[in-house]
Amino acid sequence: MHRQKTSSKAGLIWTIVILAVILVAGGLWFGLNRQAQVRAQEASSVSRSKARSVAESRSAAKASQAVEASQKAADPVYKDFAADGLSYHQVQAAKELSVTAVGDSVMLGSEYLYKELFPKIYFDATVSRQIYQVPALFKSLAASGKLANTVIIGLGTNGTFTNEAFQSIMTSIGDQRQVYWINVRSDAKWTDEVNRDLVKMAKRYKNLHIVDWHGASAGHDDWLTADKTHPSTDGQPHYVATVAKAVLAKAQ
Numbered sequence: 001m002h003r004q005k006t007s008s009k010a011g012l013i014w015t016i017v018i019l020a021v022i023l024v025a026g027g028l029w030f031g032l033n034r035q036a037q038v039r040a041q042e043a044s045s046v047s048r049s050k051a052r053s054v055a056e057s058r059s060a061a062k063a064s065q066a067v068e069a070s071q072k073a074a075d076p077v078y079k080d081f082a083a084d085g086l087s088y089h090q091v092q093a094a095k096e097l098s099v100t101a102v103g104d105s106v107m108l109g110s111e112y113l114y115k116e117l118f119p120k121i122y123f124d125a126t127v128s129r130q131i132y133q134v135p136a137l138f139k140s141l142a143a144s145g146k147l148a149n150t151v152i153i154g155l156g157t158n159g160t161f162t163n164e165a166f167q168s169i170m171t172s173i174g175d176q177r178q179v180y181w182i183n184v185r186s187d188a189k190w191t192d193e194v195n196r197d198l199v200k201m202a203k204r205y206k207n208l209h210i211v212d213w214h215g216a217s218a219g220h221d222d223w224l225t226a227d228k229t230h231p232s233t234d235g236q237p238h239y240v241a242t243v244a245k246a247v248l249a250k251a252q
Helices: 002-074 076-084 088-095 111-117 135-143 163-173 191-204 235-251
Strands: 099-103 121-125 150-154 178-182 208-211
Touching: 002 076, 076 088, 076 111, 076 235, 088 111, 088 235, 099 135, 111 121, 111 235, 121 135, 135 163, 150 235, 178 191, 178 235, 191 208, 208 235
Parallel strands: 099 121, 099 150, 150 178, 178 208
Antiparallel strands: none
């Protein structure tokens, strides 16, 4: 009788233990499974959010591209200069840039293109102008407030210059303005001397930048008229674009 009671009691204890183990294990499994489900739901939510964000970004990019394409198609200035490597954004930047341009007949021939690309330009170019003639002009422009922070100079086609004349020009302009001096493309005997001296001056004046029209037009005699000096009708957009690229690279 005593053995039966003991055996029965032991069996009951083991039954309780087994049930407890089953309950604990089941609880752990349920908890872990629930955590896994929550993580999976969170991961799925994040994935959907990322996918939605990517889709929205692509949609916005396409809309922006469509707007820009429409703007490009409607912009006659961009059409005139796109083939010469000016981007739409560069053309827009040029339209907002205040510029003072002083030059000789090489610059004068492209006046309409300068004014098209740089509508805020003050333009003063004339035939046969030489460098020694302009120190007084620059003093006058500075005194009258007509010198912009961006100054384009196209001189040297008609002769060399002295250090004194050059220094006078740069002094009137000052060191806070950026000066873009277009070098010479011509068969004139002084061309190489002028271009060499311009390089020397660029080392002396930190705000002086040489626009390499001589290099850009090399091998393109079709860009020039019969005198091999003045840009032809076909060459004028290339000439002005060469200047614009140099100016905008610094301005941006």
